[in-house]
Amino acid sequence: MKQLYACKNCHWLTKEKVCPHCAVPTSKRWRGYVIIDDPSNSQIAEKMNIKKPGKYALKVR
Amino acid sequence: MTDAAMDDKEPTKIFSIKTQVGKEQNTADLLNSRSKRSDLDVASILVTPELRGYIFVEGYDKERLKDVIKTISYARTVLDGDIPVSQIEHFLVPTSAVAKISEGDVVEMVAGPFRGETAKVTHIDDAKEEITVELFESVVPIPITVRGEQVRVVKRKDEDKKEE
Numbered sequence: 098m099k100q101l102y103a104c105k106n107c108h109w110l111t112k113e114k115v116c117p118h119c120a121v122p123t124s125k126r127w128r129g130y131v132i133i134d135d136p137s138n139s140q141i142a143e144k145m146n147i148k149k150p151g152k153y154a155l156k157v158r
Numbered sequence: 159m160t161d162a163a164m165d166d167k168e169p170t171k172i173f174s175i176k177t178q179v180g181k182e183q184n185t186a187d188l189l190n191s192r193s194k195r196s197d198l199d200v201a202s203i204l205v206t207p208e209l210r211g212y213i214f215v216e217g218y219d220k221e222r223l224k225d226v227i228k229t230i231s232y233a234r235t236v237l238d239g240d241i242p243v244s245q246i247e248h249f250l251v252p253t254s255a256v257a258k259i260s261e262g263d264v265v266e267m268v269a270g271p272f273r274g275e276t277a278k279v280t281h282i283d284d285a286k287e288e289i290t291v292e293l294f295e296s297v298v299p300i301p302i303t304v305r306g307e308q309v310r311v312v313k314r315k316d317e318d319k320k321e322e
Contacts, residue, residue, distance in 0.1 A: 130182075131202060134193070139170060140169075141172075
């Protein structure tokens with residue numbers, strides 16, 4: 098599996114070195130993994146303040 | 159079904175799934191792709207580094223979930239009952255690894271080449287979540303910088319003062 102990088106701002110996981118949403122440099126040092134499919138009905142997405150479906154890291158350094 | 163009826167879904171439940179240790183992320187990815195192929199409605203999947211061998215799945219139908227995880231070899235069972243979101247809230251907002259460490263504390267290295275050795279904390283870098291320590295057993299004090307997760311506090315600086 099190709100290395101995933103996490104956006105330092107929105108925690109979005111991507112294969113790119115720059116976040117496609119925030120244009121912020123991404124980091125390969127991240128922990129925790131969240132897949133959000135339905136942000137409008139998810140309690141976890143609400144707590145994490147996530148509006149877009151996708152894969153996210155819990156913690157990015 | 160109308161859009162209004164679709165938006166008015168019942169509240170989600172959070173189920174925990176026992177998985178093979180170290181395969182939590184793979185299980186989450188597989189479950190995500192299988193749920194899209196089958197009619198399993200999953201709102202989110204959570205993998206926390208603190209809890210090895212378990213993942214949390216936010217969904218509606220536990221029986222359907224049980225059927226789907228039978229096709230995933232890394233997944234073992236769905237645990238009985240569902241978990242209130244308040245119980246997993248602390249996983250979602252992780253605290254800094256160095257938050258509970260202060261300068262002067264005695265720590266034990268739990269990982270890395272100095273595993274098992276005790277040391278004194280001399281400096282803390284909050285931004286990088288790294289700490290600088292001096293090993294007790296080294297003859298010459300050499301500062302070593304390690305990650306905050308690699309140590310465990312064995313004695314606090316305050317405890318030392320109380321004993322004196």
